[in-house]
Amino acid sequence: xxxxxxxxxxxxxxxxxxxxxxxxxxxxxxxxxxxxxxxxxxxxxxxxxxxxxxxxxxxxxxxxxxxxxxxxxxxxxxxxxxxxxxxxxxxxxxxxxxxxxxxxxxxxxxxxxxxxxxxxxxxxxxxxxxxxxxxxxxxxxxxxxxxxxxxxxxxxxxxxxxxxxxxxxxxxxxxxxxxxxxxxxxxxxxxxxxxxxxxxxxxxxxxxxxx
Amino acid sequence: xxxxxxxxxxxxxxxxxxxxxxxxxxxxxxxxxxxxxxxxxxxxxxxxxxxxxxxxxxxxxxxxxxxxxxxxxxxxxxxxxxxxxxxxxxxxxxxxxxxxxxxxx
Numbered sequence: 001x002x003x004x005x006x007x008x009x010x011x012x013x014x015x016x017x018x019x020x021x022x023x024x025x026x027x028x029x030x031x032x033x034x035x036x037x038x039x040x041x042x043x044x045x046x047x048x049x050x051x052x053x054x055x056x057x058x059x060x061x062x063x064x065x066x067x068x069x070x071x072x073x074x075x076x077x078x079x080x081x082x083x084x085x086x087x088x089x090x091x092x093x094x095x096x097x098x099x100x101x102x103x104x105x106x107x108x109x110x111x112x113x114x115x116x117x118x119x120x121x122x123x124x125x126x127x128x129x130x131x132x133x134x135x136x137x138x139x140x141x142x143x144x145x146x147x148x149x150x151x152x153x154x155x156x157x158x159x160x161x162x163x164x165x166x167x168x169x170x171x172x173x174x175x176x177x178x179x180x181x182x183x184x185x186x187x188x189x190x191x192x193x194x195x196x197x198x199x200x201x202x203x204x205x206x207x208x209x210x211x
Numbered sequence: 212x213x214x215x216x217x218x219x220x221x222x223x224x225x226x227x228x229x230x231x232x233x234x235x236x237x238x239x240x241x242x243x244x245x246x247x248x249x250x251x252x253x254x255x256x257x258x259x260x261x262x263x264x265x266x267x268x269x270x271x272x273x274x275x276x277x278x279x280x281x282x283x284x285x286x287x288x289x290x291x292x293x294x295x296x297x298x299x300x301x302x303x304x305x306x307x308x309x310x311x312x313x314x315x316x
Binding site: 049097103111153154189200201202203204205206 | 247279289298313
């Protein structure tokens, strides 16, 4: 049996487990202690819950088991897709001019493009949070990530070596498969201060020309 | 002899019907208002034909914000910056043509 089929069967078994296992304590409560009152009330997933008896016991066990089984679900997903475990890259970008001054212009983040070598499509805004395929052995992806703000400048995230992953601004969590940056990732303009231009007359853009 | 001379002249005139375009893309510093060359801007030259808009040339500006488009046939074109800023330009029949700079908003 290949991994994909095994993964699907395990997923199916897991979802059955989600609903069947909580039945055991509720039946036991119903049979052994018929007079014991179990009450569950409150809100769950946006729904108002107010139940009692065996169904309340079922509900409580169901809620507890969902948390416990979520970790198992992640492992099953890994079995189904072993070659592409994903890692989350989380961080904040900081734009700087040629003299090192921070530029706070959120409009420039609209021009941001993130690319990987080898290329994998992804997108982000000022606060970046994206997933990239990891190595088959489960270690972090060996990639160079380029953050390109078109017309402004570029920044890079170097994950190509073990040494790069031990950087002081980078927290690598192997459990959650997350690489989080404690310091902003700098995007510096490619323009040097000496390249400034004097005010001149510019072409006037037209609207609807490309329609 | 006259025919050969005419053919050569015709050939040379055809060669002259291509212009090397040059221009610059600027960007304004959001705080100081200083003007900088826009590096990494996408500059596309588009011509409108009976079949709709056709992309003629694409250039990515370097750190100097300059773009160069060689051997462009004279005519009317749209210069598109970063896929959203359109400028109507006329390419004239001369060896080199400098276009007015464009400012990225």
